[in-house]
Amino acid sequence: MEKSSYKKLTKVIEIQNQYDPDLRKIISKNNIIALIPIGSIEQHGMHLPISTDSDIVSKISKILAKKYNLMLFPTLRYGCSSEHTPYFNISLQPNTLQKILVDICTSLHKNKIDRIIILNGHYGNKKYIIQLRKKINIKDLEVNICSYWDFMSERMDHGGFVETSLMLATSTKTRMSFAKKGIILNDLHGEKLRLYKKMLTKSFPRITKNGVIGDPSAANVAAGKKIIHEIVKNFNNFIKLQS
Template sequence: MDIKFISQGNFSSLLQNSQIDLAILPLGSTEQHGDHLPLATDTLIVEHISKILSERARMILLPSIFYGVSYEHEPLFNISLDYNVLVDLISNICNSLYKQGIKRVFVINGHHGNLGLLQYVGQNLFTKYGIESNFFYFINYWQMIDQKFDHAGEIETSLMLAINPELVKMDVSRQGFDITNEKDKDLYKMGLNMSINSPGGFVKFTKNGIWGNPQNATIDKGQKMLVQIIENTLKLFADPRFV
């Protein structure tokens, strides 16, 4: 249920009747995704996933956060927040929801650069507001599928083809950095760390800002990934350790 369209009275009624007391927050980024994908790709993907999850799991769907920590994409386009700003922003949102009676908040994260800061939100909620650890959880959607890390490559391009094909320009897609040999697995891991930890490091490593090969993307692949993401995330929601 999208909170943007819920009145105060309806919100209070839902909580009082214990119909809905969980919330889901899509977190993405605004940054380059090659010439073939929009700047808001990460957010559009998690927004779509979160909408389905909120309906299937009966959760309050919160407005998306379109900005993340994206300094690794310098000098290509990005709008970045400092990690402490984003930690405080998410913590403020969670604290407000906690005071309104929400029992748990799940962030569905669509940007790898946000991963580090999300590990500190729970700590921040506890030390600043006294909110226990079973209130806040985050899930990185790409960990719900079998494929490896990708940026504007086959995975993200396939997902966007399945979600909104009109926003994908396959005719200008270009292959980026791609690991194809088994012997390069260690290099793959090293590159992942370098790309995330160093401002400007992603572009230095990938050259064109793309990780993977978007030319292998198809709508069918994207649809299958979406099903896998939704089903695996719903299994996590049903895990008693989240209660």
């Protein structure tokens, strides 16, 4: 009886649906890898919701958790997005984001989890979460930090073809009739590209004019599914390499 309920619980990998002490039993009997998705709340043009980054990274994480038997933790739906001001964003200070993640990782380790993957879904978080490698210095705790676009060949955009296709493939929130082309970074090269990228981190609306990088007009469900398939496949190597 106990054994069968234990088996059933191991299939339910979302932490939010678990009960104690069953959960502690699962952790003690398995080599748990925790997966923590991180997103943002920020404008994504008129056609995508402010929850876009959090929504996409949550969906991808759920697929990865099922495929690779990871324990899925709640998405941290706040990130560092102040470069989008005066367009809508709710932003954490970089050191607040870092402190939250250090606390979560420390707490997970106290709960006997010794491997954690942080999967990022917002470009602006990237440089701050990479610094966590130095800030989390716990013996016997392995923390792997990555962004979902590390596992795909398409170049990431913001409300453009890639991100809009990913949203079309994973939700019903996209308003394609509002989709408008933004700045196309592929047209820029060398020093000009470097300068624009730098300026984007300071004032996103000033550079993009409409808050979009890329052209969402040809975005479609099939393209989004193809990208997700590629991410899930390439993640296999990441798990192996890091362990």
